[in-house]
Amino acid sequence: MFDMARESRTPYAILGCLTIAPMSGYDVKQFLERPISNFWSESYGQIYPALERLEDDGLVTGRDESRDGRERRVYAITEAGRERLRAWLERPAEAVTFRSEPTLKLFFGANAPLDATLRHVRRLRVEAEEALAHYREREPELEAKLGEDRHAPYWLAALRGGIATTQAILAWCDETEALLREHGGPSTSESEEQS
Amino acid sequence: MFDMARESRTPYAILGCLTIAPMSGYDVKQFLERPISNFWSESYGQIYPALERLEDDGLVTGRDESRDGRERRVYAITEAGRERLRAWLERPAEAVTFRSEPTLKLFFGANAPLDATLRHVRRLRVEAEEALAHYREREPELEAKLGEDRHAPYWLAALRGGIATTQAILAWCDETEALLREHGGPSTSESEEQS
DNA sequence: CAGCGCATGTAAGATGTTACATGATTCA
DNA sequence: TGAATCATGTAACATCTTACATGCGCTG
Numbered sequence: 001m002f003d004m005a006r007e008s009r010t011p012y013a014i015l016g017c018l019t020i021a022p023m024s025g026y027d028v029k030q031f032l033e034r035p036i037s038n039f040w041s042e043s044y045g046q047i048y049p050a051l052e053r054l055e056d057d058g059l060v061t062g063r064d065e066s067r068d069g070r071e072r073r074v075y076a077i078t079e080a081g082r083e084r085l086r087a088w089l090e091r092p093a094e095a096v097t098f099r100s101e102p103t104l105k106l107f108f109g110a111n112a113p114l115d116a117t118l119r120h121v122r123r124l125r126v127e128a129e130e131a132l133a134h135y136r137e138r139e140p141e142l143e144a145k146l147g148e149d150r151h152a153p154y155w156l157a158a159l160r161g162g163i164a165t166t167q168a169i170l171a172w173c174d175e176t177e178a179l180l181r182e183h184g185g186p187s188t189s190e191s192e193e194q195s
Numbered sequence: 196m197f198d199m200a201r202e203s204r205t206p207y208a209i210l211g212c213l214t215i216a217p218m219s220g221y222d223v224k225q226f227l228e229r230p231i232s233n234f235w236s237e238s239y240g241q242i243y244p245a246l247e248r249l250e251d252d253g254l255v256t257g258r259d260e261s262r263d264g265r266e267r268r269v270y271a272i273t274e275a276g277r278e279r280l281r282a283w284l285e286r287p288a289e290a291v292t293f294r295s296e297p298t299l300k301l302f303f304g305a306n307a308p309l310d311a312t313l314r315h316v317r318r319l320r321v322e323a324e325e326a327l328a329h330y331r332e333r334e335p336e337l338e339a340k341l342g343e344d345r346h347a348p349y350w351l352a353a354l355r356g357g358i359a360t361t362q363a364i365l366a367w368c369d370e371t372e373a374l375l376r377e378h379g380g381p382s383t384s385e386s387e388e389q390s
Numbered sequence: 391c392a393g394c395g396c397a398t399g400t401a402a403g404a405t406g407t408t409a410c411a412t413g414a415t416t417c418a
Numbered sequence: 419t420g421a422a423t424c425a426t427g428t429a430a431c432a433t434c435t436t437a438c439a440t441g442c443g444c445t446g
Contacts, residue, residue, distance in 0.1 A: 009296060016303035026397050039298040043435055048399055070396060089307035093297040093315050095322060101204060102288040103234040103356060108211035109349040112284035120288050146378050153378035154304040157371045161298060168363035176352045183341050183348035221425050238407055243427055265424060
C-alpha cells in the first residue's frame with residue numbers, strides 16, 4: 001500500500017568506489033569505465049549530483065584539493081557511509097532485467113535477410129573476443145594480490161564471471177552461425193517474393 | 196553536430212511481435228513475459244502509447260474485436276511496418292550496456308560480511324537453475340519446428356544463448372563460492388573490529 | 391597556439407516503471 | 419459473491435543519457 005520505489009543504485013556504486021580510496025567525481029567515472037567494471041556504468045550527469053546529495057546526507061565528506069595545479073573536489077566515505085553501504089550490500093540484490101538489443105535483433109531475424117543476422121552474430125563474436133582478451137590480461141594481477149588486497153578475491157570473482165559468460169557466448173556464436181546457415185532460410189531476397 | 200539520440204527500441208520490439216500474429220497490447224506484454232523472451236521486457240506504460248504512435252505512423256493498423264465477449268483492440272503490422280522493422284534489423288545492434296546489481300554487490304563484497312555475499316551467489320545459483328530448467332523445457336518444441344516455422348531457428352538460437360550463458364553462470368557460482376570461502380576474509384564481524 | 395586530457399557541472403529531454411483507475415467475464 | 423484473469427489506459431515519478439558550457443595545464 002505504499003510506494004516501494006526502486007532506489008537508484010548510483011549512490012551505492014559511488015560509495016563502493018570510495019571504499020577503495022578517496023576520489024573525485026572524475027575519478028569515479030574513470031574507475032567505472034575500466035574494462036574490469038563492465039557490469040556497471042554511470043554518467044557524469046548522475047555522479048556529480050549524487051556526490052552532492054551524499055555529502056548533504058553525511059555519507060561522504062568532500063574537500064577541495066589541488067593536484068598538479070589542478071583543482072579537484074575529492075570525496076571520502078564516512079563511517080555512516082560505510083554503514084549505509086554495508087546495509088545495502090546485505091539486502092538481497094534485484095534480479096537482472098536483461099535487455100539485449102543484439103539478441104532482440106536475432107530473435108526477430110526471420111524478418112530480415114539471413115546475412116544481416118549473421119553480421120550481428122559475427123560482430124558479437126568479435127566483441128566477445130576483445131572482452132575476453134582484456135579480462136585475461138587483468139586476471140593475473142588480481143590472482144597475485146589475493147592475499148594482500150581485501151578487494152582482490154571479490155574483483156577476481158567478478159572478473160571470472162565475465163570470463164565465464166564471455167567464453168560461453170563465444171562458443172554459442174559459432175554454433176549459432178552453423179545453425180542459421182543450415183536452417184535460417186534463404187539468404188537474401190527469395191524469402192520475400194511470395195505473398 | 197546534431198543530436199543522434201538513441202531511439203527507443205520499444206516500437207521495434209512491438210513490430211517484431213506483430214510479425215508473428217496480430218496482437219493486442221495485452222498480448223504483446225504476455226508474449227514478452229514468456230521465459231523464452233528473457234532478454235527483453237516492456238511495461239504497459241510503454242506498450243499502449245507506442246501502439247498508438249505506430250498506428251499514427253501507419254506502421255500498424257488497429258481494429259476493435261470481441262473475443263469471448265471481451266473487447267480488444269487488435270493490431271496488425273502493415274507493409275510499411277515490415278519495412279521499417281527490416282531496416283532496423285539490418286542496422287548494427289548497439290552493444291549491451293550491462294548493469295548487474297548482483298555483480299555490483301559481489302564486487303564490493305569486501306565491505307560486508309562474507310556470508311552476505313555468499314547468499315547473493317547462492318541465490319544467483321538458484322535462479323540460474325530455474326531459468327535453465329525453463330529453457331530446457333522449451334528447447335525440444337523449437338527443435339521440432341525447425342523445418343516448418345520460419346521463426347524457429349532464430350528463437351532456438353536465442354534460447355540456446357540463454358542456455359549457454361546460464362550454464363556458465365551455474366559453474367561460476369560454484370567456483371566463486373569456493374574462491375570466497377578460501378580468500379574472502381573472516382566470515383562475520385571480525386573484519387570490522389579494528390579501526 | 392592548438393589540441394588533448396583533466397575537471398566540474400547544468401539543462402533538456404527521453405526512457406522507463408509503478409501505482410492507480412476502470413470494467414468486463416469466468417470460475418470456484 | 420468474491421477472486422482471478424482479461425483488457426486498456428493514464429499520471430506521476432524516477433532514472434538516465436546527451437549535449438552543452440566552462441576553464442586549466444601540458445605537450446607538440
